[in-house]
Amino acid sequence: MTTTTPPGPRALAWRRRGHSAARFWKQYRTRRAGVLGLAVLVLFGLIALTAPLTVGSDVQSVTEAPGQPLESPRGQFPLGTDRFGRGLLGLLIWGARVSLLVGLLAAVLSVSIGAVIGITAGHFRGRYATVMMRVTDWFLVMPTLVLAIALATVMSRSLGTIILAIGVTTWPTTARLVRAQTLAVESRPYIERAKALGGGHWHIMSRHVLPNVMPLVLAQTTLVISSAILAEATLAFLGLGDPTVISWGGLLQDAREAGAVSSGDWWYLVPPGIAIAVVALAFTLCGRAVEAVLNPRLGVAR
Numbered sequence: 001m002t003t004t005t006p007p008g009p010r011a012l013a014w015r016r017r018g019h020s021a022a023r024f025w026k027q028y029r030t031r032r033a034g035v036l037g038l039a040v041l042v043l044f045g046l047i048a049l050t051a052p053l054t055v056g057s058d059v060q061s062v063t064e065a066p067g068q069p070l071e072s073p074r075g076q077f078p079l080g081t082d083r084f085g086r087g088l089l090g091l092l093i094w095g096a097r098v099s100l101l102v103g104l105l106a107a108v109l110s111v112s113i114g115a116v117i118g119i120t121a122g123h124f125r126g127r128y129a130t131v132m133m134r135v136t137d138w139f140l141v142m143p144t145l146v147l148a149i150a151l152a153t154v155m156s157r158s159l160g161t162i163i164l165a166i167g168v169t170t171w172p173t174t175a176r177l178v179r180a181q182t183l184a185v186e187s188r189p190y191i192e193r194a195k196a197l198g199g200g201h202w203h204i205m206s207r208h209v210l211p212n213v214m215p216l217v218l219a220q221t222t223l224v225i226s227s228a229i230l231a232e233a234t235l236a237f238l239g240l241g242d243p244t245v246i247s248w249g250g251l252l253q254d255a256r257e258a259g260a261v262s263s264g265d266w267w268y269l270v271p272p273g274i275a276i277a278v279v280a281l282a283f284t285l286c287g288r289a290v291e292a293v294l295n296p297r298l299g300v301a302r
Contacts, residue, residue, distance in 0.1 A: 024293060024294075027293045028289055028290070028293050031289040031292060031293070033285045033288070033289060034285055034286055034288065034289020034290070034292075035289075036282075036285060037281070037282040037283065037284070037285030037286040037289070038282075038286055038289075040278060040279070040282040041279070041282050041283065041286065044096055044100065044275075044278075044279055044282075045100065047093055047096055048093075048096040048097045048100050048101075049097075051093050051094050051096065051097055054093060055089075055090040055093050055094055056090075057094075059086065059087065059090035059091060059093075059094055060086070060091070060094060060246050061086075062084045062086070065081070065084045065085030065086045066085065066086075066087065067081040067085040067086070067087060068081065068085050069081065069082070069083050069084060069085050070082070070083055070258065070260075070263075070265050070268070071085070072265075072267060073267050077089065079092065079267055079271050080265070080267035080268065082251070082254060082255075082258070082268060083254065083257075083258035083268075088251070088267060088268065088271060089271075091246055091251060092248070092251070092271050092272060092275060094246050095246045095247045095248045095250065095251055095272065095275075096248070096275070098159065098245055098246060098247040098248075098250075099229055099232060099233065099247045099248045099249070099275075099276070099279070100229070100279070101159075102159060102162055102163055102166075102228070102229070102232045102247070103225050103226075103228040103229035103232060103279075103283075104225060104228075105163045105167075106162070106163045106166035106167045106170075106228040106231070106232065107167075107221055107224040107225040107227075107228045108167075108221065109163060109164070109166075109167030109168070110166065110167045110168075110170040110171045110174065110224050110228065111171070111174050111217055111220055111221045111224055113167065113168065113171040113174075113175070114171035114172065114173070114174025114175040114177075114178060114220075115174060115175075115178050115213070115217050117132055117136065117171070117175040117178075117179075118174065118175040118176070118177065118178025118179040118180075118181075118182060118213075119178060119179075119182050119205055119209055119210065119213065120132070120205070121133060121175070121179045121182075122178070122179040122180075122181075122182025122183045122186065122209075123182060123186065123201065123204065123205050123209065124201070129179075132175075133179070136172045136175050136176060137172075139169065139171070139172040140172045140173070140176075144169045144170055144231070145231065145234060147165075147169040148165040148166055148169045148231060148235060149165075149235065149238065149240065151164065151165040151168070151169070152165045152235055152240040153240065157240065157241065157242055157243065158242050159241075159242055159245060162232055162235055162236075162240070162241055162242070165235065166228050166231045166232065166235075167228075170224060170227060170228065170231070173220075174217070174220050174224070177216060177220060178213050178216060178217065178220075181212070181213045181216050182209050182213060185208065185209050185212045185213065186204075186209065190208070191204065191208055194207075194208060215294035216294070218290060218294070219287055219290040219291040219294055220287075221287075222283055222286045222287035222290055223283070223284065223287035223288075223291075225283045225287075226279070226280040226281070226282075226283035226284045226287070227280075229276060229279055229280050229283070230276065230280055232247065232249055233247070233248055233249030233252065233276050234249065235249065236248075236249025236250045236252070236253055237249045237250075237252045237253045237256070238253070239253055241253070248272040248273075248275050248276050249272075249276070251268075251272040252269065252272050252273065254268075255268040255269045255272075
């Protein structure tokens, strides 16, 4: 007679995570808007990842531009050309890499800062929480775009500066939400039992609070990404981005400098503007769907 060894704690934990992921996807795919947003994001993600194969990095070259400046859309250039004669379709595809990357990294930085401040302020309370919440309130009342412009102005013009400027100015909302959830979690009886058994601050925050606020952090991340992409486009449009890097906001800034608005060169303005709006909307749809799945009490309609 053979005996089977029961799975260990780690195997059981991974099994529970797998079941949770399967249950999440089963509920998520019932949200038609969320599935549509996810499909759009997957499409743009594939376009961005395959850009070196489909258009190549030489699409950014000004000296080897294949067309004439500001050509209207036609066979060789389906979206026309920019002021240097470069095909706008290739620039739009290549710019997706930068816009999506900046949006993702800035959102991760913003949510990470907000989550750390929210958890610690909700756990320690007292004078520390008071100080951190007053700092959070100050950032909330200050115009985010103005702060981001100020940071991007005094620092070097690079993608890192844009990511930092967006990340350190958009975290207060996440901090407020995470702190409220932390206070709710720490009022539960098992937290008191963990403290009575000798659990320290790090143990309570990492083993009990963080897993319970992670669904909120995940949903907030998907929502912040759309705002980060819009912020990157705005900063680039204002001329505060890296001039050597192609992005959707940078294309709009180039179009403004070339006088595309006054001359009626709509093909220079419309495609990057539509791309920014579609991606931001797709992330918003995904974020709302994630919120509805993780917190059904929100009652978000499908």
